[in-house]
Amino acid sequence: GQQVMQIPQYQHVQEGEDFTTYCNSSTTLSNIQWYKQRPGGHPVFLIQLVKSGEVKKQKRLTFQFGEAKKNSSLHITATQTTDVGTYFCAGPAGAGSYQLTFGKGTKLSVIP
Amino acid sequence: EADIYQTPRYLVIGTGKKITLECSQTMGHDKMYWYQQDPGMELHLIHYSYGVNSTEKGDLSSESTVSRIRTEHFPLTLESARPSHTSQYLCASSELLTGVEEQYFGPGTRLTVT
Numbered sequence: 001g002q003q004v005m006q007i008p009q010y011q012h013v014q015e016g017e018d019f020t021t022y023c024n025s026s027t028t029l030s031n032i033q034w035y036k037q038r039p040g041g042h043p044v045f046l047i048q049l050v051k052s053g054e055v056k057k058q059k060r061l062t063f064q065f066g067e068a069k070k071n072s073s074l075h076i077t078a079t080q081t082t083d084v085g086t087y088f089c090a091g092p093a094g095a096g097s098y099q100l101t102f103g104k105g106t107k108l109s110v111i112p
Numbered sequence: 113e114a115d116i117y118q119t120p121r122y123l124v125i126g127t128g129k130k131i132t133l134e135c136s137q138t139m140g141h142d143k144m145y146w147y148q149q150d151p152g153m154e155l156h157l158i159h160y161s162y163g164v165n166s167t168e169k170g171d172l173s174s175e176s177t178v179s180r181i182r183t184e185h186f187p188l189t190l191e192s193a194r195p196s197h198t199s200q201y202l203c204a205s206s207e208l209l210t211g212v213e214e215q216y217f218g219p220g221t222r223l224t225v226t
Contacts, residue, residue, distance in 0.1 A: 033215075042202055042217040042218065042220050043155070043202070043204075043215075043217050045216070048212045050211065093157075098162075098206065098208075098213055099157055099170070100157070100215065101157075101171070104153070104154040105153075105154055
């Protein structure tokens with residue numbers, strides 16, 4: 001079945017440093033979503049990418065969808081302590097499916 | 113702020129007890145989901161529903177059952193709780209709007225079975 005792999009599993013950065021998490025799918029995705037889960041909280045939707053090669057920005061966050069629609073990345077510029085949490089990518093579980101297969105997530109720690 | 117609620121937020125219960133985790137949403141979403149998540153780990157889909165009287169099992173085998181009698185309500189039941197059921201259970205709902213199927217998550221129920 002559909003597999004979504006995410007690396008790294010953990011990342012510790014000094015405040016102000018950049019951070020990137022990568023997501024790879026075993027199959028071509030119709031879209032990819034990103035979620036953030038703060039410690040002790042629940043996942044919150046960040047963005048959905050649909051088009052091949054798409055790049056979207058939200059303030060210091062930059063999301064990319066690969067040309068082959070099998071990989072994606074989330075880049076945070078100049079991390080802040082408010083960025084702490086686990087970032088998950090998720091893709092449709094199958095063609096035309098509304099269910100999501102989540103990656104294992106990247107847990108970001110920011111050292112002040 | 114998403115209008116999706118889960119009760120209880122925390123539950124400690126003994127082995128063999130029957131429990132029901134409640135999930136309600138006021139957004140009128142047709143699709144609802146139950147995920148199981150161990151602390152700091154990935155989310156595993158255990159049940160989903162596309163609408164009233166529709167329920168399906170997810171990727172992760174679970175001994176729980178669900179029902180969807182009303183659009184807004186999607187309870188999860190464990191007939192006989194075991195320590196292996198200790199985990200966090202997250203409920204979510206979604207609706208396709210302008211091409212985006214965003215999932216809204218509830219705050220979760222942290223279940224401990226002793």
